[in-house]
Amino acid sequence: MDALTKAEAALRQPRVTELSVGSLFPCMPPEAPLEMPTQSLSEFDPGSRRKQTRRSPWAGVLLARLFIFGGGFALTAYGAYEMYEVVAVGGVTLLEWALVILFVATFSWIALAFTNAIAGFFWLLFLAPKPPALPASLRERTAIVMPIYNEAPARIFSALQAMYEDVETSGVGASFDWFFLSDTTDPDVFLAEEQAFISLRQRLGLTGQIYYRHRPKNTNRKAGNIEDFVTRWGGRYEHMVVLDADSLMTGRSIVALAAAMEDDPDSGIIQTLPLIINRNTLFARVQQFAARIYGPVIAAGVSVWMGREGNYWGHNAIIRTRAFAAHCGLPTLRGRPPFGGHILSHDFVEAALILRAGYAVYMLPTLGGSFEESPPSLIDLSARDRRWCQGNLQHLRVLPAKGFRLASRQHFVTGIMAYVSSPLWMLQLFVGIMLVLQASYIRPEYFTSEFTLFPAWPRFDAARSLSLFALTMTILLLPKFFGLLLALIQGRTRRGSGGAVRLVLSTLFEIVMSALLAPSMMLIQAGHVMHFVFGFDTGWDPQRRDDGSIPFKAIVRRHRSHVAMGVITLIAGFLISPSLVAWMSPTIFGLILAIFLSWSTGLLNVGLAFRRAGLLLTPEEQSKPPLVARANDLAQQIEGDPAEDGSRLAALSDDAKFWALHVAWLPGGQSRRTGDISPEWALAEAKVNQAETFDEALSWLKPKERMALLQDRRLLERLLGLPRSRSMPEALSSVG
Known part of the structure; x- marks a missing residue:
C-alpha cells in the first residue's frame, strides 16, 4: 500500500487529523538546518581563506589569459591608433576626441570576444576532453532543486518527472532527492501546483524523494528561495543541483556532476553549458540556432581562460551545500533600488564569494545533456533583459568588494558591459552624425583664436576609415564563422543542422536577422540603462515561456518610437549626405522595420515554416534527446487531464484528500498565528464575512x-462553507 492509499484510508478513520494524514504523505523531509551568515563586502581576512587540497595546473590558463586579454588589448590599441589617424587629418577637435574614446570602448568589447572565440575554437578542435565515464555508485547525497514562480504546472512537473526517471535508469537514483521550491503568488497556480504534486507522487508511487515546498512570502526572490531551502534542509545534502523552471538535464549529466563534485573536494560550483531547446517562433529559433552553433565556441573560450576561477549562471550547475551556506549569504546593499536593496543577479556574486573563500568554480562546457528554453519574442526578451540589466548594473556596487579574485571582477565588468555597450554604441553613432553634420552645414573655423602655423581642416582619412570599418566587421563576424566552421567539421552537428548547405544558409540568415534586430535591441537596452540610472526600479514578472504571439497593438506601442527614430534618421541622413545613409543603412532599416520584425519573428507559423524548409535547425531538434521527448509527452498528457481545468478552490471542499493534504502542508501550522495580521488577510476576512x-x-x-485566505484554515473553511448559487466555471469567469 503506497503513501497516498494510506492517507486516503486514514481519512476514513474518525479520529485521524489532517496532520497525521500529512505525516503519511509528507510534502518535505525532516528539517536539517544550516547557518547561512550574511557576508561582508567591505571586510575580508585573507587568512580565513580555505587552503586547496590539490595543486591545479595553471600554465594553460595563464597562456590562455595572455592570448585572450593580451590579444584583445593589442587589437584595441591598433584600432585606437587607426581611429586616431582617421580623425587626425588637419587636427583633432573635441567632438572627434569623443568619437575616438567611444570607439575604443566599444571596439575593445568586440576585440575581446574575438580573441575569446579563437581560443574556444582551437580548444574544441584539438583539446576538448571526452565525456567522463559514469560511476557505479555515489558516496554522498544530492538535492536537485527547482525554484518556481507562477509557472505552468504541467510543464515543470513533467520536466522534473522526466529527469527523475532518467536518473533512475543510471542505477544511482537513491542518491538524489528532488524539490519543487515554490515562490508562487498566484492562488490558482498555487493550488494547481499542489494538485500536480499529489498526482506526480501518485503516478510514481513514491513516499519520498520528490518534495514540494511553498513559501508564503517570496522574500529576496530566487536567491531567498534557495537560501530558505539551504538554511532549513541543506544539512541533509552534501551537494545541490540548482535548476531553473525551464531547465532539463539528462540523468547522465546530473550523475556526472555529482561524481565530479565527489572527486574534487576543492570544487564549490561546477557549471554546465545549457543548450536552448523546444523553440518554434522565428525569433526563438534564431536564438536557439545561434546558441547551438556559436555558443559552444564562446563558452569554451570563457572556460579556458577562467580555469578554476569561473562564474555561475544561476542554474544547471551543482553546488557544495555547506560551502555555499558558510560563504554565500548575500548582504542587502545600502540604499533604495535599483542600485540598493536585494542583489538581483545573485549568481555572479555567489560565485565570487565562494571563490573568495578558497573553493574552485569551473565549467564543463563539453559535458552535454543540459538544456533550457528562451523567450519566444523580442518583447519577451526585452522584459527579461530589463531584470538582468538592473542586476548587472547593481554589480557596480559589488565590484570593489574586498577579497574578490581578479577573474571575478572581470566577470562583473563583462556583465556590466553587456548592457552599457548599447548606450555607448548609440552615442558613437550620434557623435558620428554630428561630425558629418558639422562638415556639411557648419562653416568651419579654419583659423582659431590660438596661434597656429596651419589651419584646422575638418577632414577625415577616407581610405583608412574604410579599412577600419572592414576590420571592425571582420572582428565582429568571425566568431560566428568559427562556430559555423566547427559545426561543418563535426559530422553530427552538420547533419543535425540540415546538411552543409542549409547550415551555411541558416548562418547567413541569422547574421542578417541579428543585424536588423540589433538597432532595436540597442535602443531597448540603452533605455533600460538610462531607466535605472535615473533611479527607477523594475518588477519581477514571471517569464513567458510558451510559443505564442503578442497582440499587435502591444508591439506597436513598444516599437513606435524606434520606427520614428529610424524615419527621422533617414530624412536627416539624406539632407546631410547620401553616403551617411548608405553607412547607416542597417541601423536605419532595422529601426524602420522594427514593428514588422518584432511582429513577424514572434509568430509561431513563421518559425514552423522555416523548420519545414530545413533552416535554423539544430541537432537536438532533428534527433530529439529522449529526455526532451519524454518531458514534452508528459506535459501534453498532464495538460489534457480534466483535473487541470476545474476550480481549484472548489476542489478543496469536494476532494477530502486534497483538503487534508493542503491543510497539513500549510507552512507554520494549520492556521495563521495570533496577531499575524496582514492587510490582505484582513480584507479577505472582511469580504468572506460579508x-x-x-x-x-x-x-x-x-x-x-x-x-x-489559502494560508489560513479557519478562514478557508468559512469561505468553502458558503452556499453556491452558480456553477464553478461561471463563478470563476466573473473573477477579475
Missing part, C-alpha cells in the same frame, strides 16, 4: 487576498 454566497465572495476577493 458575502452571502461562495460565488459572491470569490468575485470580491483579489488574488493577494485569495492567497492569504
